[in-house]
Amino acid sequence: xEESTFLKRxxxxxxxxxxxxxxxxxxxxxxxxxSNTDILVALFxxxxxxxxxxxxxxxxxxxxxxxxxAVESYWAVLADKGFFPKEExxxxxxxxxRLIGHPNNKVPGVEVNTxxxxxxxAVSVGMALAAKKDSKSYRVFTLMGDGEQAEGxxxxxxxAGAHYKLDNLVxxxxxxxxxxxxxxxxxxxxxxxxxxxxSFGWEVIEVDGNDMDQLVDVLSETPRVTGKPTLVxxxxxxxxxxxxxxxxVGWHHHVPTKAEFDQxxxxxxxxxxxxx
Amino acid sequence: xxxxxxxxxxxxKIHNRKVxxxxxxxxxxxxxxxxxxxxxxxxxxxxxxFADALPEQLVEVGIAEQNIVGIAAGLASAGxxxxxxxxxxxxxxxxxxxxxxxxxxxxxxxxxxxxxxxVSYGALGMTHHSLQDLAVTRAIPGLHVMMxxxxxxxxxxxQALVNYETPVYVRIGRNPVNDCYQSDEYEFExxxxxxxxxxxxxxxxAIGETVRIALxxxxxxxxxxxxCRVINMHTIKPLDEEVIIKAAKETGxxxxxxxxxxxxxxxxxxxxxxxxxxxxxxxxxxIHDEPAVTGKTPEVFNHYGLSVESVSKVTKEMINYG
Ligand SMILES: Cc1ncc(C[n+]2csc(CCOP(=O)(O)OP(=O)(O)O)c2C)c(N)n1
Ligand SMILES: [Mg+2]
Numbered sequence: 265x266e267e268s269t270f271l272k273r274x275x276x277x278x279x280x281x282x283x284x285x286x287x288x289x290x291x292x293x294x295x296x297x298x299s300n301t302d303i304l305v306a307l308f309x310x311x312x313x314x315x316x317x318x319x320x321x322x323x324x325x326x327x328x329x330x331x332x333x334a335v336e337s338y339w340a341v342l343a344d345k346g347f348f349p350k351e352e353x354x355x356x357x358x359x360x361x362r363l364i365g366h367p368n369n370k371v372p373g374v375e376v377n378t379x380x381x382x383x384x385x386a387v388s389v390g391m392a393l394a395a396k397k398d399s400k401s402y403r404v405f406t407l408m409g410d411g412e413q414a415e416g417x418x419x420x421x422x423x424a425g426a427h428y429k430l431d432n433l434v435x436x437x438x439x440x441x442x443x444x445x446x447x448x449x450x451x452x453x454x455x456x457x458x459x460x461x462x463s464f465g466w467e468v469i470e471v472d473g474n475d476m477d478q479l480v481d482v483l484s485e486t487p488r489v490t491g492k493p494t495l496v497x498x499x500x501x502x503x504x505x506x507x508x509x510x511x512x513v514g515w516h517h518h519v520p521t522k523a524e525f526d527q528x529x530x531x532x533x534x535x536x537x538x539x540x
Numbered sequence: 541x542x543x544x545x546x547x548x549x550x551x552x553k554i555h556n557r558k559v560x561x562x563x564x565x566x567x568x569x570x571x572x573x574x575x576x577x578x579x580x581x582x583x584x585x586x587x588x589x590f591a592d593a594l595p596e597q598l599v600e601v602g603i604a605e606q607n608i609v610g611i612a613a614g615l616a617s618a619g620x621x622x623x624x625x626x627x628x629x630x631x632x633x634x635x636x637x638x639x640x641x642x643x644x645x646x647x648x649x650x651x652x653x654x655x656x657x658x659v660s661y662g663a664l665g666m667t668h669h670s671l672q673d674l675a676v677t678r679a680i681p682g683l684h685v686m687m688x689x690x691x692x693x694x695x696x697x698x699q700a701l702v703n704y705e706t707p708v709y710v711r712i713g714r715n716p717v718n719d720c721y722q723s724d725e726y727e728f729e730x731x732x733x734x735x736x737x738x739x740x741x742x743x744x745x746a747i748g749e750t751v752r753i754a755l756x757x758x759x760x761x762x763x764x765x766x767x768c769r770v771i772n773m774h775t776i777k778p779l780d781e782e783v784i785i786k787a788a789k790e791t792g793x794x795x796x797x798x799x800x801x802x803x804x805x806x807x808x809x810x811x812x813x814x815x816x817x818x819x820x821x822x823x824x825x826x827i828h829d830e831p832a833v834t835g836k837t838p839e840v841f842n843h844y845g846l847s848v849e850s851v852s853k854v855t856k857e858m859i860n861y862g
Contacts, residue, residue, distance in 0.1 A: 291663065319562050332667065338798065357663040357834075357836070358663075358835065359833070359835030359836070359839045360834065360835060364662050364663055364664065364665040364834045365661075365664035365665060365668070365834075366664055366665045366667055366668070368665055377666070377667065378667070379664065379665060379667030379668060380629070380630060380667040380668075381603055382603070411580060411602065411603050412603055414580075414601070414602030414603045414604040414607075415603055415604055416604060416606060416607065427708075443580050443602075443603065444580050444583060444584075445578075445580050445581075445582055445583060445600070449602055451580055451602050452600065452601060452603075453579075487573025488804070511648070524606065
């Protein structure tokens, strides 16, 4: 199978895995996870140097999910990659499961615990700075939300990333233009987002964040500019892949009903068929 | 003697946050200086009806919990009466310096409403648990700290808060809790604990959603002839020391119950008073000093002994029963 086809299929399969997981557990951030699935698949199946059998390998690329609430996509990817048995997805959100509702580094493959927004980039700056000090070549990828951009701590980290010339650091914004209450424009406008990051000293590049080929092209090429961190502004659709969830505020953490679940699985299966 | 109050109603479906926001809406309609501030949190705080009814009195700041407290302090300095409604886990930790400096130290009339407190978000992990908030806020001079037991007390508390000038941190939970009070037809006073059940064999001192557990335990123990005093310490600061010392003298043993770390919360507050005034044995029931286990709220409560079974067992141990 051609690699591009493999990745596109994988993104759909991962969506099916976690939509089922959310439905069965009765909890989860369905829209948020669907939004960033393509980004995760590009990173974990193509771009990043990782060894699921040796998750603490010193040279591994680092992934930090600052928008920790979209953990469902993350658990599905880590399980599929073999960081832990896929069976375990059944325990998600159950009493004393390590697969809780946010990334938790008791689970192999998770670097740092997140869930409180606005923390990931500062931790990533620290990781990237350590790579520089140790003359290591690993890169650090950090996924943020666009509503999350309201947290001042992000901008403190942005300044530090540029100051320390961290060209091994890639920030990715899942630019779906929605947060919990409504659109990012209505809740707290953040435009022009690209110019903000540029003026903070970052190399900014915009992509279609649900287009696998574009994501792979852009994310593979790191550093883009020597001496500068990169910010990938990934324009996405929240709820991507399920027609009635797409770009719909209520689906941030809506759990599909039985009828919605059946229809969602049906739609996703049909998307898979395109590739056979 | 407040036995009229001990009228527990089962199956309540109305959560405290809904009552809080309805009470605020009622009061805000009559007072334009009452403002509610949210941080992409109006849904979780049940404040959507408020936003629809009084859009000019709702200030949305986006996902920025430090900013929200600073802005509230500024509004208060200009005579507004801001109520900040943001998840307790973030409000009591992320914004704590703004709370200490901009609100408490500067004595700005800001009401900080920590929503979805304790382990309301049981399965979401430690980022979303607020189990240190009593310890931290209680130690800040000039800040008062409260937690209502049920929907009736929530209403009384919010009515009282509007005309209370001191900065206050209030924590409320996410899920509906069974009633402890029969209605809201009673006297509520900030800083004055409520004795919900009389008894002289032992005292349970509880706060927030654990009050109901204390009441249920008292009811069960009464069947075997153990008469438990139940004190609802809705205000942990300023603390009603008198009622604690009286209980120590009259009942000897004390058990405290809280949806909070066993460090620094209600148990600590009670122990500070007892040990310096009338030392008696105190057992502190709460969340152990570890990232709390995850799961549904009742699962987490049971795990840490916040249950009728556990309270009954500890009671019998303490009074050497049977
Ligand atoms: C510090 C902090 N504040 C609030 C929240 C609650 N919260 C979880 S997700 C979310 C909205 C996030 O929106 P966005 O960043 O746009 O992410 P999306 O799901 O749209 O990708 C909020 C407010 C949180 N997790 N952390
Ligand atoms: Mg968003």
